[in-house]
Amino acid sequence: MNNTAMDVQPVAEPGTGYVQKGDAVARVDGRAKVTGQARYAAEHLSDDMAYGVVVNSTIARGCIVAMHLDDALAVPGVVDILTHGNRPRTRKLDLFYKDMTAPAGSPFKPFHGSRIFYSGQPVALVLADTFEAARYAASLVTVEYEEEAHDTHLLSNLERAYTPSRLKAGFTPPPAETGDAQAAFDAATIKVDSTYYAGVEHHNPMEMHATTVLRADDGHLTIYDKSQSSQNSRWMVSHVFGLAKSKVTVRNPFVGGAFGSGLRPQYNLILAVMGALQLKRSVRVVLTRQQMFTFGHRPETWQRVRLAASADGTLQSVMHEAIAETSRLEDYVEVVVNWSGQLYKCENVKLAYQVVKLDHYSPIDMRAPGAAHGVHALEIAMDELAYALDMDPLALRLKNYSERDEAQDLPYSTKELRACYEQGAARFGWSQRPMAPRSMREGNELIGWGMATGQWDAMQMFARASAVLHANGRLVVSSAASDIGTGTYTVMAQIAAHAMGLPMEQVVFRLGDSTLPVAPIEGGSSHVATVGSAVEGVCEKLQRTLFGMALSLPGKPLDRARFADIRFRDGSICYDGADGAVAVPLADVLGAAGRDRLEEKYLMLPNILKQKKYVRATHSAVFCEVRVDEDFGTVRVTRVVSAIAAGRIMNAQLARSQILGGVVWGIGQALHEETHTDHRLGRFMNHSLAEYHVAANADIHDIDVIFVDEDDRVVSRLGAKGVGEIGLVGVAAAVSNAIYHATGRRVRSTPMTPDKVMAPSDAWAAGDSGMFMKS
Numbered sequence: 001m002n003n004t005a006m007d008v009q010p011v012a013e014p015g016t017g018y019v020q021k022g023d024a025v026a027r028v029d030g031r032a033k034v035t036g037q038a039r040y041a042a043e044h045l046s047d048d049m050a051y052g053v054v055v056n057s058t059i060a061r062g063c064i065v066a067m068h069l070d071d072a073l074a075v076p077g078v079v080d081i082l083t084h085g086n087r088p089r090t091r092k093l094d095l096f097y098k099d100m101t102a103p104a105g106s107p108f109k110p111f112h113g114s115r116i117f118y119s120g121q122p123v124a125l126v127l128a129d130t131f132e133a134a135r136y137a138a139s140l141v142t143v144e145y146e147e148e149a150h151d152t153h154l155l156s157n158l159e160r161a162y163t164p165s166r167l168k169a170g171f172t173p174p175p176a177e178t179g180d181a182q183a184a185f186d187a188a189t190i191k192v193d194s195t196y197y198a199g200v201e202h203h204n205p206m207e208m209h210a211t212t213v214l215r216a217d218d219g220h221l222t223i224y225d226k227s228q229s230s231q232n233s234r235w236m237v238s239h240v241f242g243l244a245k246s247k248v249t250v251r252n253p254f255v256g257g258a259f260g261s262g263l264r265p266q267y268n269l270i271l272a273v274m275g276a277l278q279l280k281r282s283v284r285v286v287l288t289r290q291q292m293f294t295f296g297h298r299p300e301t302w303q304r305v306r307l308a309a310s311a312d313g314t315l316q317s318v319m320h321e322a323i324a325e326t327s328r329l330e331d332y333v334e335v336v337v338n339w340s341g342q343l344y345k346c347e348n349v350k351l352a353y354q355v356v357k358l359d360h361y362s363p364i365d366m367r368a369p370g371a372a373h374g375v376h377a378l379e380i381a382m383d384e385l386a387y388a389l390d391m392d393p394l395a396l397r398l399k400n401y402s403e404r405d406e407a408q409d410l411p412y413s414t415k416e417l418r419a420c421y422e423q424g425a426a427r428f429g430w431s432q433r434p435m436a437p438r439s440m441r442e443g444n445e446l447i448g449w450g451m452a453t454g455q456w457d458a459m460q461m462f463a464r465a466s467a468v469l470h471a472n473g474r475l476v477v478s479s480a481a482s483d484i485g486t487g488t489y490t491v492m493a494q495i496a497a498h499a500m501g502l503p504m505e506q507v508v509f510r511l512g513d514s515t516l517p518v519a520p521i522e523g524g525s526s527h528v529a530t531v532g533s534a535v536e537g538v539c540e541k542l543q544r545t546l547f548g549m550a551l552s553l554p555g556k557p558l559d560r561a562r563f564a565d566i567r568f569r570d571g572s573i574c575y576d577g578a579d580g581a582v583a584v585p586l587a588d589v590l591g592a593a594g595r596d597r598l599e600e601k602y603l604m605l606p607n608i609l610k611q612k613k614y615v616r617a618t619h620s621a622v623f624c625e626v627r628v629d630e631d632f633g634t635v636r637v638t639r640v641v642s643a644i645a646a647g648r649i650m651n652a653q654l655a656r657s658q659i660l661g662g663v664v665w666g667i668g669q670a671l672h673e674e675t676h677t678d679h680r681l682g683r684f685m686n687h688s689l690a691e692y693h694v695a696a697n698a699d700i701h702d703i704d705v706i707f708v709d710e711d712d713r714v715v716s717r718l719g720a721k722g723v724g725e726i727g728l729v730g731v732a733a734a735v736s737n738a739i740y741h742a743t744g745r746r747v748r749s750t751p752m753t754p755d756k757v758m759a760p761s762d763a764w765a766a767g768d769s770g771m772f773m774k775s
């Protein structure tokens with residue numbers, strides 16, 4: 001079977017009709033996904049397909065000295081085995097392996113040499129006519145190593161921490177100290193000094209990372225790659241293999257979740273292309289769930305927060321330091337502590353961020369990278385301070401509410417956090433909360449209420465879009481955006497349909513193809529503000545052109561109109577003139593001009609000069625209720641209210657879904673998720689969904705999402721900021737604070753498993769969960 005079928009193009013169901021920005025329009029890709037018509041990276045086929053299965057290193061550091069491939073090569077159906085010794089020619093220099101989001105350092109180069117940098121590093125690709133033959137043969141590959149001592153233990157290497165000197169593009173190092181934080185801390189009477197720990201987490205999207213390379217007879221490669229940017233993957237393939245842009249097309253029309261794991265092209269892409277070039281055939285490489293733990297993860301992070309306040313709750317000092325792991329290869333960096341200088345008003349703030357090189361693969365961004373840890377620690381510390389003051393935790397936050405960023409001395413573009421606090425607290429019933437821990441119980445369950453604040457960036461990149469209006473009223477808008485399950489197809493079509501006054505089902509938004517107009521990687525919750533603004537921009541160009549054409553229509557129906565006076569509605573240009581209402585159908589405008597299509601292109605550039613005068617951020621207030629079994633230490637999060645300020649909401653249903661997903665993940669971060677390392681082997685151990693626990697349906701109870709009114713024209717012309725990540729930030733801290741309220745036990749490490757809920761609070765300091773001690 002050949003991959004002749006076009007990718008299914010999601011479009012709204014017939015009868016959806018006219019929509020407004022903000023309407024709860026159902027996702028247009030829903031039917032294609034539930035019927036299986038939407039094909040993911042591993043689901044494309046070709047007659048000449050070879051199947052690649054990856055063999056991974058079993059040591060964490062050292063060198064390959066010999067590889068024994070004969071048994072594997074003898075398996076019927078096996079056509080080749082690629083290793084560092086026989087791979088096709090690739091570029092040598094680091095710069096060719098730097099994808100668009102690469103941190104500083106020397107990126108991992110698959111099959112580049114015999115050196116082993118981490119356990120699970122790919123060392124061989126077995127290629128066979130069937131997947132089964134490749135998988136069996138891969139089990140027969142043996143590798144001899146010269147092993148070197150490795151170190152994967154963050155907590156016993158904190159003294160090796162250093163300040164990353166070569167910061168990755170876009171990374172903002174902590175600002176310089178304001179005031180004298182140590183002196184203010186020393187002088188204060190009410191203070192908190194706590195350390196926090198979070199283990200490694202993995203993204204675990206439902207869809208495994210996979211690449212299918214379809215090779216045409218002329219050598220052109222059409223590559224389906226699980227990626228958050230087809231253009232980033234295309235760029236990487238072109239650079240690594242020295243292939244012209246015209247020789248490679250990358251597509252990612254459907255992505256089964258990524259959460260950051262697809263921000264950088266993973267090794268399956270490079271290996272699949274190697275296979276296709278070597279065999280001159282189409283090749284598919286799919287990683288197993290276990291192999292999903294062999295690249296990129298949320299870094300293990302240690303933090304210390306010191307807060308001091310005067311007796312009335314006024315913050316006197318904020319000190320926040322974080323030490324996180326990175327790899328031997330790169331300085332992966334996150335913004336962990338900076339939020340602590342923004343969220344509250346304080347004159348003495350000192351922030352520090354350092355990393356330690358370990359023998360793991362480089363960490364990679366995972367939903368709300370940095371904030372998921374940094375705001376977590378700060379928000380537990382604030383709760384601790386509230387109890388030291390005997391002050392309501394919400395009152396403490398309101399007391400220190402920051403109207404502007406003190407460290408950078410900048411105002412917020414918009415900040416409706418106060419409304420989040422008020423509406424969230426009212427919906428939750430926070431005013432009924434007794435202050436003392438252990439004051440609510442039902443049977444053997446202790447009940448606790450906790451809250452926390454969240455903040456995330458509101459970013460805008462640049463993007464291009466094109467739009468073609470056909471005489472039959474069909475509008476096709478294109479940009480090389482991605483839809484990693486977030487609703488990009490739907491929201492972009494909705495923005496365009498609203499702008500042009502066309503029924504939703506007549507608007508097609510094309511994405512997920514590297515040949516489309518340039519769009520950024522789908523990351524940082526920036527796609528709506530970025531691509532959405534490009535879509536609205538290109539539609540405005542279409543509007544202006546159509547208006548210009550309509551002015552010369554016979555009878556001059558719009559003779560007295562200015563562009564500002566007209567509206568695009570019901571498939572027409574509408575004008576309420578002095579002589580009555582006029583509606584000129586778009587089809588008539590094109591028809592009179594003898595055009596069957598009209599095309600416009602648009603480049604959306606952020607107004608950087610304006611934007612840099614503001615701090616641009618989303619905010620949240622999270623309130624939660626937990627019930628803790630007093631005998632077993634098990635925690636249920638029975639109620640969450642998440643009040644979000646994220647600018648104008650473009651689609652009420654999909655935005656709510658994003659926040660629900662973030663809250664679910666926050667509950668997972670709080671109670672379930674951690675990847676354990678066996679430090680003797682330097683290897684992640686619980687690399688399956690049986691042992692890496694994520695929140696399941698039974699873990700999730702009531703979640704209530706509130707979007708407060710906010711409209712931010714600094715961040716984007718749409719007024720929108722973006723909702724992908726803010727839903728996660730603060731959730732685990734709210735859970736932790738609720739556990740304290742229920743039990744009187746302060747749990748400062750995640751996940752808050754029953755052993756920690758029942759044990760003394762710093763038990764984690766013995767090792768990550770004390771389970772796998774350093775040998």
Ligand code: MOS
Nearest residue numbers: 260366367523524
């Ligand atoms: Mo997000 S961690 O920028 O995919």
